[in-house]
Amino acid sequence: MTDAPSYGFDTLQIHAGAKPDPATGARQTPIYQTTAYVFRDAEHAAALFNLQEVGFIYSRLTNPTVAVLQERLATLEGGVGAVCCSSGHAAQIMALFPLMGPGCNVVASTRLYGGTVTQFSQTIKRFGWSAKFVDTDDLDAVKAAIDENTRAVFCESIANPGGYVTDIRALADITDGAGIPLIVDNTSATPYLCNPIAQGATLVVHSTTKYLTGNGTVTGGCVIDSGKFDWSANDKFSSLSAPEPAYHGLKFHETFGPLAYTFHGIAIGLRDLGMTMNPQAAHYTLMGVETLSLRMQRHCENARKVADWLENDDRIDYVTYAGLPSSPYYERAQACYPKGTGGLFTFAVKGGYEACVKLVDSLEIFSHVANLGDTRSLIIHSASTTHRQLTPEQQEAAGAGPNVVRVSIGIEDADDLIRDLDQALAKACG
Numbered sequence: 001m002t003d004a005p006s007y008g009f010d011t012l013q014i015h016a017g018a019k020p021d022p023a024t025g026a027r028q029t030p031i032y033q034t035t036a037y038v039f040r041d042a043e044h045a046a047a048l049f050n051l052q053e054v055g056f057i058y059s060r061l062t063n064p065t066v067a068v069l070q071e072r073l074a075t076l077e078g079g080v081g082a083v084c085c086s087s088g089h090a091a092q093i094m095a096l097f098p099l100m101g102p103g104c105n106v107v108a109s110t111r112l113y114g115g116t117v118t119q120f121s122q123t124i125k126r127f128g129w130s131a132k133f134v135d136t137d138d139l140d141a142v143k144a145a146i147d148e149n150t151r152a153v154f155c156e157s158i159a160n161p162g163g164y165v166t167d168i169r170a171l172a173d174i175t176d177g178a179g180i181p182l183i184v185d186n187t188s189a190t191p192y193l194c195n196p197i198a199q200g201a202t203l204v205v206h207s208t209t210k211y212l213t214g215n216g217t218v219t220g221g222c223v224i225d226s227g228k229f230d231w232s233a234n235d236k237f238s239s240l241s242a243p244e245p246a247y248h249g250l251k252f253h254e255t256f257g258p259l260a261y262t263f264h265g266i267a268i269g270l271r272d273l274g275m276t277m278n279p280q281a282a283h284y285t286l287m288g289v290e291t292l293s294l295r296m297q298r299h300c301e302n303a304r305k306v307a308d309w310l311e312n313d314d315r316i317d318y319v320t321y322a323g324l325p326s327s328p329y330y331e332r333a334q335a336c337y338p339k340g341t342g343g344l345f346t347f348a349v350k351g352g353y354e355a356c357v358k359l360v361d362s363l364e365i366f367s368h369v370a371n372l373g374d375t376r377s378l379i380i381h382s383a384s385t386t387h388r389q390l391t392p393e394q395q396e397a398a399g400a401g402p403n404v405v406r407v408s409i410g411i412e413d414a415d416d417l418i419r420d421l422d423q424a425l426a427k428a429c430g
């Protein structure tokens, strides 16, 4: 099919990027389990290597199964191109790689996935990059943090885990003014609940491990480009605007226009960093994306029911879910995320650390795992697991105090989830 913008989300999540297999007519996208592709002749090979012709060379760079997923995610996010990679964390490095260099920094929200905080505050220093963390609700602080070496602002749309939702439009106004890209991690919201590009974002990153695949089978990531940023407006983005020595002085932006960032991601990023998604993973994720809207509707509906029930239970101190009218982010969520605020939230148990540990051990349907965005309901007590190494003050600041658990509400029967929480809380707080 042609991916006409008139098709609705439910149609595109099944069809975008996919045609019946030209070799066999296979209706489902085949898993092209191959490392390399035969060149038509020596001239064809030379044209491919010179980036004069687009085609398949070697699966570290491109693979037909992965290409279908790339086109589907680009379409769902309203971008011009996408590069899939081996994990969400790989996608974050791939997203920053064309923009950054030694001495450059990214201004990042303080409300990020814990692994991203570690990657940004520690590991990227090895590349000579750095991150400046700011509260993205404080727009003056965001503006003040941007300096001449800042190459991007990075945030999450719905920030895991504290029931926080970002005003992407407000941040995009700032990055537009500063002439730098806005990168939005849209993992927790998915393109069904939020379209960062429509709200002004330049780039979108995903951990496809989560809701896009949807059933906890494979890790993966994706970087999607809006195609709207002018990389040649100043000399900050020389990887994209200046001659590239590895391709005989080719200038990506001049040569590929709006696809410059995507081509750079493949021809330099995947070629040299090698954080490639394999075709099996792309297959599982394509299967997941086909039902994304249906699952997200149920995740939101169930999360709202369970959060409501918990908020009214006297064993619970508080619930942080932007879909509850008690949330300080409720109004913003209604305006910016009208289809719902996802399936993730935290709640505080009156019995503290001991009660939380007993709660996770007593649940029967919920699984105690370090993951989210599964069809199954998941729970984790951060203070005794992912945030164990932090001081009590750091745990509180991260919304992971000793009395707090995080849930990722699945698509089971909401009544069963509530019954399970009820019986486990009886044991935990008994």
Ligand SMILES: *Cc1c(COP(=O)(O)O)cnc(C)c1O
Pocket (backbone or CB within 6 Å): 087, 088, 089, 090, 113, 115, 116, 156, 160, 185, 187, 188, 206, 207, 208, 209, 210, 219, 220, 221, 372
């Ligand atoms: C899981 C996650 C990541 C990291 O993704 P991996 O696939 O685990 O590498 C990044 N951002 C968010 C919001 C996540 O939930």
